[in-house]
Structure formats: structure tokens, C-alpha cells
Amino acid sequence: MVDLTSIFPSKFEFLGAEITPLEILISIAIFAIGVILARVLRMTVLRYVGVHLPEETRRGVNRAVYWGIIILAGLAALSNQGVDFTGALLGAGIFGIIIGFATQSLVANLISGLFMQIDKPMKIGDPVEIVDSNVAGVVTELAAFSTRLRMFDGTYARLPNEKVFTSQIRNFSKNIARRVEFQVSIGYKEDIVQAIAVINKTLYDIPMVLIEPAPNVFVDTLAESGVNINVFAWVPWQHWFHMRQQLVGQIKKQLDAVGVELPYPQRVIWFAEPSKNPLKNA
């Protein structure tokens, strides 16, 4: 008969601790339970809490719950073997300092990513402009170290979180409406009241120009070539680009229809002496 104790010695040494096969089995069981628990808890958290969270937060919580429990289970399993972590922790501390210096920017990106999760200047799907980096597009991913955007021309941009966090960020969808602003110039001989009435009527007939806050149309400047009229109109943010394109053309069309002149740059020239051009004098 084979002596099992010769194959599985009753005790052997592991990381300075004496352990038995039974203790190994218990450790494996602890770790396995930890893995199962991590999966169950991840599913439970996703089902009951995750549905109420934004996409990027849900992913973060998902990873944190799963890997947090796995690491705890691993530590518990090793502790069961009597493994002393004091030395390991000291070593990890020193190693951490070295790594910290070596990966300063990496850590800065990670910390910035965490703070962005708290500050929430944007979320996935938001059209934004990262002003300092001169990048504008739709947010596609808020990862641990970087923010990824699909720029309006369809290209892909990856920005380190540190740059994004410290930059001025314009989020075009944070408020439910945006103002379209442009200027229309009419000739000096034109009736300002009529022109403003035509512009107001044009704005009123376009459904996505909001009634409240009301559009604001007013004479801004008496310029070199004509009278400049400012047009401010609020529209839902999703329609801003389309409205910006549509409104100018529509107003031009309506002003043309009532015969309001939109002047070219022009200058009235006075001659100090009578012109020597015989045709002009005639």
C-alpha cells in the first residue's frame, strides 16, 4: 500500500510558514468563495444600484467591487497559511515610493480621473470642447487614465485625464438650451422697425426657436456700410448646429422677400476739388 503521507507530507514550509495540505485546501476554498462572492455581489450591485448610475460610474463600481473582493479573498487565503505580510507591506511601501516617482504622470492621470468622477464635468455622449487642448468632440469613454473623444470630423482623440481635469471644459449639453448668436446688416435707408419685425416673424415660425426665453433682436451698431442688427435666439442644445445654419439663410430669404437691402461694404468718397473726369463733370 502506498503511504500517502510520503506523497503529501503532513507539513511543509511556504513563505516561512509551516502549512498542512488541509490548510491549503481551506485557503483554496476561501479564495473560491471569494471569487463566487465577488461575482454575485458584482451582479447584485449592477442590478440594483448600477441601473441608476451613469455608464462610466457603473463600470468603475463594477471593477472596484469585483477586484476589491478578489484581493481581500486572496489576502484572507494567504493569511490562513500564516503568511506574515509585515515584510511584504514594508517592501510594497518602498516599492510604491519608487514606482510613485517613476510613474508620477500616470498617478496624476489616475487621480484626475477619480476627481472627474466626483466633479462630473461631462459624461459619455456629451459634446464637449477641451479648450486648452483645442479639441472638440463627443465623449466616448472616461477611462482610468484618459478621456477619449470622437471629434466632430470623425477622428479619435485620447487625452490624458490630468490635462482634461486642469483644462477649461465647455460642455455643450450641460444646459437644456443654447443661444444662437449672429449679426445681420441692413442698408441705412431701410426701415429698422420693419426689418426687426421680419426677423422676429421668421424666428417665431421656426418651431425649435424657443418662445421663452424670447428671442432678442436689436440694433447693435451703426457700422460703416450698414446698420448691424444682433439676433439672439435660444434653441434646444441638440439643435444648435442645425439652427445656426438654418436661421441665417431663412432670415436673408425673408428680408429679400420684403426688399430689405443687405449692403455690401461701401464707402462714400468726397473730392476736395472737382473731378477732372470729363464724364463725371458732365
Add this chain to the structure above:
Amino acid sequence: MTLKDSVAKKEVSEEFDMFGDYTIEQKLDKRYGDEKLLMIKTGPSMYGYQRFHKEQLAVEKVIASDKTLKLGIFPFAPIHTPEKVGDYVMLKLITPLVLESQSRVVAYLTMPIEIGVVRSDTGEVNMIDVFSVGLQYYAIYGTPENGLLCRYHLTRISAEMPKAAIYQEAVVKVHFINQTRKVITINRVVFPVVGTNFYVRGAEAYYNDLDMVVSDRLSNTVAGVRFSSVKSGASTEWALSEALLKQQFKFIMEWGL
């Protein structure tokens, strides 16, 4: 004029194509204002749907059905056209209503409607088309930072049932209740309008009655708007459009009355 008295108006509405359910044997041809709807059976299990806006083709769809197609044409929540931007309606009163302290008054307003074309034989809401007759207007209730985008409608307030614009408006009866100890001026009624809680009679539409209860909340005067428990629209001569019924809601108007 009460609801029952408005039977006389039925004659007027008979000049217009009616809301309701239609079975498509071969062809259906209806006109709602500038919108003309055409549904033609093009094959054993194929139907062609077309909508013309001012005689110009606006929408065209092919619908497959292996049984006789039934269409429902009903007033719908006015939030889909030209594009959906919110679920709310703001009824702005042309003449503000001044409510005495701790008083209640019943008044009629009008609200905008859209017209929905749905399959009514599938047992679930299967929208084929939705359109507005006339222009649509939108406004913000609150501020651009935290307000709500609402379909905007100017309405008169009247003690008797008003004559609503056919295909464009529905009548809504509002029970205004002032629970505060001060005189309140009401300029608007804002509420979410998601379902199809419209009663129809011919081409006329009538929305579920509303309660608007004004009360003091901390330092602010707010109004709660919800469906009224009094269902005066549910008289025998009005049929309820059951495509997408909303049972109840409560909305707190906290950015001004």
C-alpha cells in the same frame, strides 16, 4: 356650454374626418388639415402608407400584416414633432388667473395635440406615424441650467367649454385649488404629457381633467399638477383613446406659477 350641450358642435365636426379606429379592406383616405393620409392594400399581406403635407409626400412606409389591418387615428401627446425634445406641456394663459386665498375654481383651457397613426390590431402600441397640424412652439420652464423643455401653447381661460381648433387643440378642464392664505396669480400650467389620455368625439378632442393645487413649500409657493379624480370627460358621448394610457402623474411647478 357644458359637455352635453356641446353635442350641437358635433354637426360641425362631421365636416371633418374623425378620430377613431379604421379597418383597411382596400383603401383608407383621410384628411386632417393640411395632412392627407392614404393607406392602400398593395398585396395579400402588404399595405402602403403615405402622408402628404400640402400635397407633397412627407412620409411613406410599407406595412406587412397577414391579417386585415386596423388603424387607430387618435390625438397624441404633443411632444413628438418636429422632434422630441421633452415630455412637458406649458399652457400659457393669455389672461392671468387671480385666485383668492383658500379658494377653488374650475376653468377650461386648450392644449395642443398631435395626431398619431397606430396599428390597433396588435394589442400593443405600434406607432406608424405622428404629425402636427399647424406650427409647434417650445419654451423652457425654469432656467436653461435646470429647467424643462416644454411644448408651448397660448390659451385663453374660460368658464365654459371653449371651441378648440380642430386637429390642433384639445380642451382641458382644470380644477384650480389655492390652499395658501394669499392671493395667487397663475400665468401658466405645466405638466408632463406622455400618454394618449384624450377623449374623442368625431374630430374633437378632450384631455383628462387636471387638478392644480397651489400650496406653500418652505419659502416658495409651488403648484402640484395631476390628473383629477373627477372624470367629466368620460361621458358616454366621448370615447377614450386607449392606445397609451397614463394612469396618474404628479408634477410640482417649482419655478413660478
